[in-house]
Amino acid sequence: MRDRPVEERIKDFDEVDRGLSLEEAMAEAERCLQCKKPMCVSGCPIGIDIPEFVRAVAEGEIDEAARIIEAANMLPAICGRVCPQEVQCEGECVLGRKEAPLAIGQLERFVADEMRRKARPVPKCKPPTGKSVAVIGSGPAGIVAASELARAGHHVTIFESLHEPGGVLMYGIPSFRLPKEIVREEVSRVLALGVDLRLNHLAGRSVTLEELRQFDAVFIATGAGLPRFLGIDGENLCGVYSANEFLTRVNLMHADRFPEYDTPVKRGARVAVIGGGNVAMDAARVSIRLGSKVYLIYRRREEDLPARKAEIERAREEGVEFITCANPVRIIGDEWVNGIECVRMEMCELDKSGRPVPRTIEGSRFMLDVDAVIVAIGQGPNPLFAGMIPDLRRGKEGTIEVDGDGQSSVPKFFAAGDITTGAATVILAMGAAKKAAASLDRMLSGDEATA
Secondary structure, X not given: OOEOXXXXXXXXXXXXXXXXXXXHHHHHHOOOOOOOOOHHHHOOOOOOOHHHHXXXXXXXXXXXHHHHHHHHOOOHHHHHHHOOHXXXXXXXXXXXXXXXXXXXXXXXXXXXXXXXXXXXXXXXOOOXXXXXXXEEOOOHHHHHHHHHHHHOOOEEEEEOOOOOOOOHHHHOOOXXXXXXXXXXXXXXXXXXXXXXXXXXXXEOOOEOHHHHOOOOEEEEOXXXXXXXXXXXXXXXXXXXXXXXXXXXXXXXXOHHHOOOOOOOOOOOOEEEEEOOOHHHHHHHHHHHHOOOEEEEEEOOOHHHOOOOHHHHHHHHHOOOEEEEOEEEEEEEEOOEEEEEEEEEEEEEEEOXXXXXXXXXXXXXXXXXXXXXXXXXOOEEOOOOOHHHOOOOOEOOOOOEOOOOOOEOOOOOXXXXXXXHHOOOOHHHHHHHHHHHHHHXXXXXXXXXXXX
């Protein structure tokens, strides 16, 4: 996809990718081999009929392509932008064995963007079943569960603790990767199925557990909003943020437009971002747009960075300085941050994931002058609601334990997404929610043999 020039895009939060034209999309779609056994479909967590929608694009039938996609996925403009297609559908594409794989993500985004410009009817729902489902959380898993259950004919009510729906799609991913109007539009199509949305409702507090038990089923999709920290001296200083807080302040609370919006965030002259995943890249690139000099500190080698390759390349283009094989040991300051102390790391034996285990090099300490630190080393499951439910089995990390169909240890309570797996990708949360919603539907329909 064609990116906006670096010198232009670092001055605003507008989308970096400019997308495909109709001619480019049709030419790309014509590359599809239309395999008899399409491995790309097996690589898609939500099971989109990829060959058929690609065929429709190649023939210029964009309305038909949209119909095919939306039969499986009501969030295509979101997925086309943030899904790691390179390790999913595109990673399975046979074209990739000898040349570039088919740009499936770009084609999905193209179709979704074309259809956003048109007034089109929402998918039809089955006749009302008289059953009601409470969905806790309006992030990717919650929205997908709501859309699947509403289309199955059940009455769905979403309870969202924040003042806008979308979860991590709204507060965690910057607008230059995922414009917020796109999230709002795709969520609105789900609500148009007859889904009831209740904002500023904290499950277990604003709406009690007893009130939730009055529903025929409860679907928990509260995500992974609990930030992890380093556990080093100085993390309590002013100017130290979790990536979760930093991105929420900018994405959802408009801190980048302070004092127009009364949500300040420190615009550090020099900022250290700790971590190497997509969230770390997002925090670093947001900081660049706030006018900071940004160091990204990662304890392994550059080739071990877990973030998407495209986001790493864009971060480098935009001026982020990568300091790899380094690990923070102390944040320095009085009341406010004024530096960070790190050590150099050497790479040793491989761990279970195949990545080298970093080990401190003695006598290798060095200092960086920074006045803000953003910690982006992962997040855990949101513990607030799950901790209120008696007899709910939970894992060591606070995840909700579910069976293969999303059923928890408590009857009528299902769960999917990051609350069951820990922090993962948007599309994996969506895929798990779709499967769990199908199981919940079978239970409500009385099909115990398949529930």
